[in-house]
Amino acid sequence: MILELKHVYKDYLRGKEPVPVLQDICLSVEEGEYLAIMGPSGSGKTTLMNLIGCLDVPTSGEYLLDGKAVGELNDNALAELRNHYIGFVFQNFYLLPKMSAVDNVALPLLYAGVSQKERRERAIAALEAVGLGERINFLPNQLSGGQCQRVAIARAMVGNPKLLLADEPTGALDTASGNQIMEIFQQLSDQGMTIIMITHEPSIAACAGQTLHILDGQLLTGAENQEDCHEA
């Protein structure tokens, strides 16, 4: 069990009034699973992803990542956890525009305290793995959207995280580039990587081993990932 959410609630304050965004989420994910999350806009997918990615902590309920309770951790401890366990891929890539591809990819290693030489070596290897070995010194604005997303995947993978979180990774891409990204995800999944991916497109969700649906902040019941939590 790499991660486990038990009766997780998340409220946002609108003014002074708390607005529930996630309600009673129960979810457990085994190592190596490839999971897609679908749902209408505003249903709370990104909020759920932020919780899983340790970018935020639940209002109530318990979240265990690799056996650690995330809810009690402070800012710096969360940063360390993200750095070690999680690779992020965003819809808008979020590459730093003034840095070359290789420097962008090396960023998580910098925060992990890896030496300069090793950072560069590992970043280049990661770029080669996503098929961008010849473009290591390109700036983001010299790369296509699909290439940018592949740089972002390389950045997510370079630190050997246990979990890859992707929030609409193909949302800004055409079908061909999207398919390329999905191929890479498939490869990673085959290598045993745990992947959780948010998407709107059923064709993309179909690539995943399993699909969860979320509606108005609640996971639709019936999925096997929820069972043990509700029984308990």
Place this chain on the structure above:
Amino acid sequence: MENIRLACQGIWGHKMRSFLTMLGIIIGIASIITIVSTIQGTNEQIKENLIGAGSNVVTVQLYDGEWPADFSYNPVPPQVRPIDDIMHQVLESLDGVDQVAFYTQRSWPDGVYVGSTSFSGTLYGIDDAFLNVESYRVLYGRCFQQSDYDNFRRVILLDKKAVNTLFPTTYPVGQVVEIKGEPFTVVGVVEQNNGFKPKISSMNDYQLYADTSSGAIFLPSVMWASVYQFDEPQNVAVKATSTDDMTLAGQNVADALTASQIISTGQPMASDDGMGMDDSNMAVPEGDTVGEEVTAPEGYSYQSEDLLKQAQQLQEMSSATNQQLIWVACISLLVGGIGVMNIMLVSVTERTSEIGLKKALGAKKRRIRRQFLTEAAVLTSLGGIVGVLLGIGLAQLISKTNGIPVAISIPAILVSVVFSILIGLLFGLLPAVKAANLNPIDALRRD
């Protein structure tokens, strides 16, 4: 290091904005450097002019109350004892004293003639060390010799000004000058080596230094009594070990002489056994208080004519006005600092998503904070360096156009640069903390 490189890139990326941000710092630092350089230059010139660059000689004279004792008309006071050889050695062993010479002196002496021309300069009776201490060198003829003293020879030396007034057309060596009816032979012409050549750059300067320029006639001290009938109390030319020791040396000698040579009327005679103690007392004197303690309001005392102190007073006067200017410059630095803070806050807002991403990838607060602090410090220190260069240029320009001397002070430059870095750290702190505390979700949400 990495941060500094990134900060430089960032600054280079916004050249115009960075320059405008730095402007306040540049102006502040530049004005401070200019002002400090001018103060230093003026001070050094004052010191140089008054002290005569490097001779390091302080004069210690016998005072009658507040004024130098004058024996032209008054008899020699009985309570002042003549200075003996032991005292000479004691004086030379005092703190800050290198060498001492004794002399008697009479300005506007009567009865000094060459033919019908009378001499209106100063007559000195000098010991064998005097010319050395005051850095005189022989231009023509010879110096005094030991035998001149031993044999009470009627010989004199002239300085160049005296030659000009007394022997404008003839070669002076070998000529005769009549002093109080007795003939004295000129054996040499001397000139002060380091030359007291003040830089005259204003009318004030001229008046300050003008009185030093009358001619001088020197005769062996042993002959003074034969001219003026008795031994007069002697003045002391004290050569200090260094320019900075001049005040100390002068004070020490004056105090030692006052303590041992003047027989106080109220107290029992301060005798030679008091001497050993004097040395330890000498270490204490500092500045002006001692003079007041030792000087009886009435009666005789030895006092040093403290050029260094005079110089300091003049320096303080000129510094005081300029120090107010420094405060104005500091305000400009403050405004510059606020400008830096403002731009850094803008920069934090602009780079919200960059900060959010870095935090998402695992950057800790400390790292983000340091990044922005470094950027602010690099920005202001660059401003500081440019300001220093500008200030030096400005100071040179002022010295060229106004003739005000400038001295570029290295400590001032270092302090300025360090200070500008500190300004960056101080005013960069708020933006940096703000950046470090950004919530990564909010930061990423904004596009």
